[in-house]
Amino acid sequence: MTVSSREKILSGIRRGLKRGPLEGSARDAVEARLADLKRNxxxxxGQLDRAGQLRLFREMAEMLDATVEIVDGPDAVPAAVDGFLGRHNLPKTLRMAPHETLEALPWAEKAPLLELNRGAARVEDQAGLGMAFAGVAETGTLVFLSGGNSPATVNFLPDNHVAVLRASDIAGAYEEVWTRIRADREPGTLPRTVNLISGPSRTADIEQMLIKGAHGPRRLHIIIVPDDEAA
Incomplete structure (x- = not known):
């Protein structure tokens, strides 16, 4: 019988805890807790109205050295991306996550000179475009779920990261986002990776000198599409 990697990991944890699989009342208690998750x-x-959450998200994101642009609607996104590349003298070549929302945008009409490459990012890519699953107002954080339409490399490998975020997808707190993730998936499943991105990559060495781009993009530009009353 072939043993899955998941079972090997769980078996190792059980050995460390010196016990076998949960049974009886102990298993029932765990299943009940998972079925009725309690927020902390x-x-x-972040507990504001929609417009207030949008303002707070922008304030916090910009405090973390991200740049934020609010466009008039989805059709304005291609021109906004093209403008970002132009302002930073970047090639008109973009590595784009093959997300259905991004694919539906009028690229040929609004940004005809852009060359779009879909799929996972490569070392030579200078700019990546991804579709955020959510934003967290209290910290100005973007939430990305990995998957076939959202390769994680697009968000981390290129030096310049452009993220599209619907205003209606901005939540007040992290707990709300986790509730949405569970509601968006089949029961008992989660994405392989949930990435939380707060500003561009930065770190400080022993001399406390701030260095950008050490572990990811040097720039993070967030394009917000106001698709509800938060506009």
Whole structure:
């Protein structure tokens, strides 16, 4: 019988805990807790109306050195991406996540000179475009779910990361986003990776000198599409 990698990992954990699989009342208690997940204490800072969450998200993202642009609607996204590349003297070549929302945009009409390459990012790519699953107002954080339409490399490998975010996908707190992720998936399943991105990559050495781009993009540009009353 072939043993899956998941079972090998769980078996190793059980050996470390010196016990076997949960049974009886102990298993019932775990299953009940998973079926009725309780939220932890949620900070009041992000508990605003839709417009307030949009303002707070922008404020916090810009505090983390991201740039934020609010466009008039989905059709304005291609021109906004083209403008970002132009402002930074970048080639008109873009590595784009093959997300259905991005694919539906009028690229040929609004940004005809852009060359779009789909799929996972490569070392030579200078700019990547991804579709965020959500934004968190309390910290200005973007949430990306890995998958066939959202390769994680697009968000981390190129020096310049452009993210599209619907205003209606901005939540006040992380707990709300996890609830949405569970509602978006089959019961009992989660994405392989959930990436939380707060500003461009940066770190400081022992002398406390701030270095950008050490572990990811040097720039993060967020394009917000105001698709509801938060506009």
């Amino acid at each position: 204490l949620i900070p009041a800072r």
